[in-house]
Amino acid sequence: MFLLFVAVGIAYLCLLKWYLLAMIGFIILFLVAFRWLGKQRKLIEEVLDFSEAVRHRDFTRRFVVRQPKSAEGRLFAAFNGINDVYKRISMDKEIQHQYLNKVLNMLDSAIIFYQEDTGKVMWINDAFKQLFQTPHIGNIRGLTKRHPELYEKTMHMKLGKQQMESVSLAIGKIKLLMHGSTFVTQEGTFRIVVYQNISEAIDETESRAWHKLLRVLTHEIMNSIAPISSLAETLHARLEQGYGEEDIADLKLGIYTIKRRSEGLLQFAKSYRLINKVDRPRFVDIQLKMLFESIYQLLEPTLLQKGINLDIILKDTRLVLHADVNLVEQALINLLLNAMEAVKDCVKPYISITGLKRDDHLIIKIQDNGRGMSSDIQEQIFTPFFTTKKSGSGVGLTLSKQIMLLHKGSLFVESEKGKGSTFSLQFVS
Numbered sequence: 001m002f003l004l005f006v007a008v009g010i011a012y013l014c015l016l017k018w019y020l021l022a023m024i025g026f027i028i029l030f031l032v033a034f035r036w037l038g039k040q041r042k043l044i045e046e047v048l049d050f051s052e053a054v055r056h057r058d059f060t061r062r063f064v065v066r067q068p069k070s071a072e073g074r075l076f077a078a079f080n081g082i083n084d085v086y087k088r089i090s091m092d093k094e095i096q097h098q099y100l101n102k103v104l105n106m107l108d109s110a111i112i113f114y115q116e117d118t119g120k121v122m123w124i125n126d127a128f129k130q131l132f133q134t135p136h137i138g139n140i141r142g143l144t145k146r147h148p149e150l151y152e153k154t155m156h157m158k159l160g161k162q163q164m165e166s167v168s169l170a171i172g173k174i175k176l177l178m179h180g181s182t183f184v185t186q187e188g189t190f191r192i193v194v195y196q197n198i199s200e201a202i203d204e205t206e207s208r209a210w211h212k213l214l215r216v217l218t219h220e221i222m223n224s225i226a227p228i229s230s231l232a233e234t235l236h237a238r239l240e241q242g243y244g245e246e247d248i249a250d251l252k253l254g255i256y257t258i259k260r261r262s263e264g265l266l267q268f269a270k271s272y273r274l275i276n277k278v279d280r281p282r283f284v285d286i287q288l289k290m291l292f293e294s295i296y297q298l299l300e301p302t303l304l305q306k307g308i309n310l311d312i313i314l315k316d317t318r319l320v321l322h323a324d325v326n327l328v329e330q331a332l333i334n335l336l337l338n339a340m341e342a343v344k345d346c347v348k349p350y351i352s353i354t355g356l357k358r359d360d361h362l363i364i365k366i367q368d369n370g371r372g373m374s375s376d377i378q379e380q381i382f383t384p385f386f387t388t389k390k391s392g393s394g395v396g397l398t399l400s401k402q403i404m405l406l407h408k409g410s411l412f413v414e415s416e417k418g419k420g421s422t423f424s425l426q427f428v429s
């Protein structure tokens with residue numbers, strides 16, 4: 001506005017032919033304009049410097065505000081405010097990064113985070129470095145030099161699903177539980193992969209299972225061999241001393257006893273072979289209604305003879321099970337026979353078999369009002385040859401459990417002493 005006013009004044013002086021004053025005014029106008037343009041250029045340079053600092057995330061610079069009400073003062077104050085905001089955001093992000101970094105480094109699972117398109121590794125945690133003996137990796141393809149097998153399995157893994165793989169490392173062959181997922185940002189597509197070393201857990205579980213199995217095997221074998229050995233020794237001594245007509249009956253009885261116990265031991269060995277002889281399942285679709293009716297027809301005479309009431313509960317008669325019919329029937333019959341044994345002393349013996357759909361699982365429940373089980377017995381019932389029945393082989397529940405594992409399903413038990421038991425077969429639908 002001032003420059004415009006001076007320019008109008010100079011024009012007016014020229015009209016009045018006061019050329020000297022007009023010249024002086026023109027010089028003043030030039031000097032003022034030059035100074036104003038210098039200030040504008042300086043402000044533009046400050047704005048450019050500030051934008052460059054922002055681009056490089058440098059918020060350490062402070063702008064001196066000499067005249068708070070001037071345009072320069074207001075601009076510099078705004079720059080300082082923006083710097084303060086970005087400093088706080090940067091500090092918060094750094095704190096979050098450090099916190100997340102500490103938490104992830106405390107995990108036992110190995111984690112790698114990389115860009116999917118370029119393979120550039122953004123971050124790995126300490127567990128990854130220790131497990132795979134890789135202190136640094138700039139690109140995921142760098143795994144091809146140290147662990148080519150791991151690289152191949154990482155590249156070909158199915159995202160969003162856990163999978164178990166065996167990988168050879170310097171420490172030997174280990175089993176890994178792998179899980180990967182991707183997410184997209186403005187900077188591209190990223191992938192995060194988690195590796196969990198489950199070899200020790202599997203070894204410990206297998207060791208406990210073997211100890212339990214060996215304990216039962218030892219118990220059963222000793223129960224059969226000890227009487228046989230003792231009786232054979234007694235009979236041998238009798239033969240050495242000589243025997244008369246009256247001893248023949250005792251010898252026959254002793255030999256028969258040895259034969260019977262030997263057959264029991266042989267049957268025990270056959271049961272062990274049976275556990276390991278479950279075939280691969282042949283999957284077909286079958287309606288639960290038909291499956292339940294088939295089993296009921298098979299067991300109906302026994303149920304009527306023993307006065308046991310069996311209810312079939314199936315609200316949705318259209319439910320279809322994708323499974324091996326013969327194997328599932330075998331598992332259900334084993335569980336129903338156990339339930340019939342459990343309710344034999346009840347005043348009103350009752351068993352129910354229920355089919356239902358829950359989320360992505362199809363569940364079959366067998367419930368009874370029998371004697372129930374203690375927590376100690378529940379922990380052992382799926383162990384091969386463990387049984388609480390006098391005439392039981394201890395194979396039925398083990399077979400049922402193995403059948404469910406072949407179907408990638410689960411078999412659970414809920415029981416309370418004196419209040420009955422519920423066995424649940426859970427299939428992934």
